[in-house]
Amino acid sequence: MSASTGSQPARAGRIAAWPQELRWALTDVRVLTWRTLARIATTPEQLLNVTVQPLIFVLLFSYVFNGAIILPGHGNYREYLIAGIFAINMGGTAQGTAIGLAVDLSSGLIDRFRSLPMSRAAVLAGRTLADLAMTLVAAAITAASGLLVGWRIHRGPADVLLALGLALLFAYAAAWAGACVGMLARGAESAQAVGLTVIVPLSLTSNAFISTAHLTPWLRDIANWNPVSVLAAACRQLLGNPDPAAAISSWPMQHPELASALWSAALIAVLAPLAVWLYVRRARH
């Protein structure tokens, strides 16, 4: 066990050991991603969040709001709605990550991980990757139920893949935000409470369900820069769905693909190191 790295490795030895350390870190991430997904086999109710919930959202909003909300330019509301629900689901990834990590912290399992010679970032990386995979299920269910209520894709596969890529990038950023919340929360309940107080306002001050054109100016500015709005606008544009936001002279609404990519990249660049730092700091007390 100790043969691969001596107790007092020379500097050269330490550098030579790098690829080995990296391989081990990747193994840790793989094992912990697998662990989060393997839990579903014994507790399938964990899938409700990413299966039944998107389905209910699509059915509920497409029947309740259809007709009540008139889009500028009179576009098809159901075609408009699906990208919005899609974007909200991507942001919702944060909730699963926050609660999952909070539960792990309170169960003592994280103590076991900390006593093992494993990579410290792997606990968070494994969790966020597994949650990303779950979000993929939510995306598929949203799309399938969207097709059911009359939503259609009007562009080619390249645009669709780009939309999916932007969506997953945002979901990954949201997962890291959730990781930060999970590290700060006192338990699953507080993680859930914090998650909801952020996710609900963020979802509703966006163009997910409505057009931002008629909002009060200050609220409109917030909504136009909201990463949920930006992702929804990008998806609408890439999938050829009604996109009245294209007429809004706000930079993120004029360049939603680029804006969404920048938003997600910036969030990951800040939140991922922050979450790891919080994890290590929590270890020390």
Place this chain on the structure above:
Amino acid sequence: MIEARGLAKSFGSARALTGLDLSVPAGSTMCLLGPNGAGKTTAVRMLATLLRPDAGWARVAGHDVVAAGHAVRRRIGLSGQYASVDECLTGRSNLVMIGELSRLPRREAKRRAAELLARFDLQDAARRPVRTYSGGMRRRLDLAASLLGRPSVLFLDEPTTGLDPHSRLALWGVIRGLVADGTTLLLTTQYLEEADQIADRICVIDGGRVTAEGTPAELKARVGTAHLMLTIPAAALTRAAEILCCHAAGPVRRLPGGGSLEVPVFPRAGLVTDVVRVLDAAGIEVDDIALRQPSLTDVFHALTRREASTGPDGERAA
């Protein structure tokens, strides 16, 4: 193998540990014994690199716990007060996962998991989620999990707390097996019997510091007195008590229910024979006689109460 000097830790204004000195040679078993809140868990968490000490230093398996935490983690196993395994995974999946995280190749992790499941009598439950396990099975799985990386130093924090007597006995058997394999073991417990059964040496801690250290026999000898329990015909009790007074190490007590005396004595060779002879010479028949050695309970009460107020004079055996 484990070496600590002046290890201290506070949580806010609460001083959990005020200066722990500890020395556990390779292959031996040390027990940290103390009441709830004595600082046992804090000590283990610092030695296992989960907590950073405020003061002092510790070396485990030759590495500093702060400066070389990663090297320490490579050589230790930890089983905590609460079973730290994934409730939603099967027993086998838990062990394979922890094996891989302990740097075993996947195939080796699987092989070792199967071996440990068999050794801890968990094969039949191996494919069930851990949430269906009983308390004893969970503890055994948790212990198995701490052994996957073949640690040379093992920390067991109150391994049998909350278990029924049968499961406790079974777990003691398992722990003795590990000790026989040459693992260095640091065990914490609030059960005196457990310390007596398993440990080579005992370190009594109370209020965040060491109040006594030694082998179970040494600690018992420190308390000094054993008790002679005598059963004598009721008519001769008063006279027997008078005679035994000059042989006793303290006041002779008449036990409720009549017919029995409890005599504190300093144990020595030939003591029982002498007592019987003296009573026989006085014409008193002895129906029954037994020598009760001081138990660790006596030691525990003596050390965690009395000496906490009188200070640690002469407590440091090392």
